[in-house]
Amino acid sequence: MIEKKIAIAVAETVAEVCGQTVDHRDIILQKTRKDVEGDLTLVVFPFVKAFRQSPEQVAGILGKALLEKVDDVEHYTVVKGFLNLILADRYWSGFLYNAVDQSAVEKETTQHQDRDSGHRQERDPAQHQETGPGKHQDHDPARHPVIVEYSSPNTNKPLHLGHVRNNLLGYSVACLLEAAGKKVIRANLVNDRGIHICKSMLAWLKYGKGVTPETSGKKGDKLVGDFYVKFESELRKQAGEIMEGKGVSEEEARNGAPLMQEARDLLRRWEQRDPGVVEVWKKMNGWVYEGFDATYKRMGVRFDKMYYESDTYLTGREIVLEGLRDGALYQREDGSVWADLGRYKMDGKLLLRADGTSVYMTQDIGTAQLRYEEFAPGQMIYVVGNEQDHHFKVLKLILQLLGKPYADNIHHLSYGMVELPDGRMKSREGTVVDADDLMDEMVATARRTTEELGKTHDFSEEDKEALYHTIGMGALKYFILRVDPRKNMLFNPEESIDINGNTGPFIQYSYARICSVLRKAGEPRLQEAFRMDESIRMNKKEKQLLKTLYDYDQVLAEAASEMSPAKMANYMYEVAREFNQFYHDHSILNEPDRSTSNFRLSLSQLTAHVIKTGMALLGIEVPVRM
């Protein structure tokens, strides 16, 4: 790390000249602005007092000292209080050849990608994620893995745009953490019980006439969702009649409607394990899971561990009762059990109803316990929308109240809502964007655009379909992941399928172009190019691209620690843009000077590797041709 060497040298110099000690870790070097000559910049203002000289003079003193003390510092300039350091080209090219060597030779210059030998899996995070459990067994991360929970669907409705952001975020965060060296468990908590499922069941029993996904040709989750909608519309009818007749409020009317009572009755029977009810429940949930699996598969997300609330709420109830016995919780006269959060200046939280049934919070307590017992995780990350900020705050406090050792390991990765151009999605107003429909549309657009450009005539039908999928999903994923998770985001359907500018397909296209060049170069030529060439002199674009690639490790570390795929996404765009500029201005294979041509090949090679690796951490595939 040259930054560290420089920082130490600066600290030494300050000590020598002023007799003051500075911790080298407090000396921060930043990247030099693009419009100024230099690679690294030291802001000297913090040292002027110690030197009792002008900023320019201080910069000069430090610059001269660094020239002597640090080999790769070749030259410096001083602009006001900024000391700009220029590193030797050999430093950058050294990085390049080392990185290319480490990442191993890209073999994706042809369509046959899977003949890689295994040695590169160690270093390629995108590969690493496929290796699953069992790695790092002797290290801390394995003993205390990170559990990332995401998706968390209800089983009464199909997945929609909100789930899409959740799934993409969760999956990507898991990948980023893995790439940063953690052992990660991807978990899904399925909300498979409750009144909402009973509504779908009731509607199916009453109006379904035994229809199944097979007989209707409908995806299971869609079919069940239809019955949920059917229930709601029938309920609205009943409630409407009651309101007119009795003049009661809408809520009262809904609650009093016969359908609602039937649904509640169904829930009670479910909790009592009525065999007939349980059978319908299992059957309909089964349909939903098949539907979800198809959607997940298409979306490219997966899970290592499934949790079902129908299991975890029981554990939750036990813990709550235990807490009651221990005196951590208290019971009211009606028999309901509560957590007193008065010491945190919050209202009490109900954990068990008077009739002994449990609520959402109860179930989350149980889930946390089960995870703790099975995995002893160092951290439990919950990818859940910011509408539940309060819920997770309370969950953490209750677990503390119960004296659970894992209470502090809970982290709510809170993300903002997805809004549509005309406001929030509202199921009642039918403005919900269905996940499957959305993917269909993205792929269809990718198909249309690709066919218009007509570069894929010689593709097989199979390859074409795969390509459309890759591009369509790339557009969707990048569009969603490039914005800071914390922020609400606007989903504009028209912009999301754009493929020019700051988009997923732009980055994919850059990758495909590189592959095209590498393919043309051929294997022997690539081998020749990987040899370190000390004499190389870089031009501006080459150096700019190389410096951008150099940042990868830093960006990965930040994206992982901040759990922000957006960091990686925006960096990917920067890499692609830098490459395109370089590619536009300089010829790679047609360059007459052999060593320059070789250098550019290596540079392209590393760019391709960085793009492929980084995009994989976003869950985005890159095509070798498009």
Add this chain to the structure above:
RNA sequence: GGUUCCGUAGCUCAGCUGGAUAGAGCAACAGCCUUCUAAGCUGUGGGUCCUUGGUUCGAAUCCAAGCGGAAUCACCA
């Protein structure tokens, strides 16, 4: 009403652990394909970084207050 989050170009977003002249894309306009993929590249115009105060050599970035928006404060999940 309390709490939390957000406010940057016409639009969508970067930049925020304090550093130089605040950046991209889209949209608009003007250029660049006999040369490795033009899904690309280059240029022009476009800013009260919500407001006011404070801290500092230096604030879009930190602090306080205000304004505007969102979420939440369920015996829903």
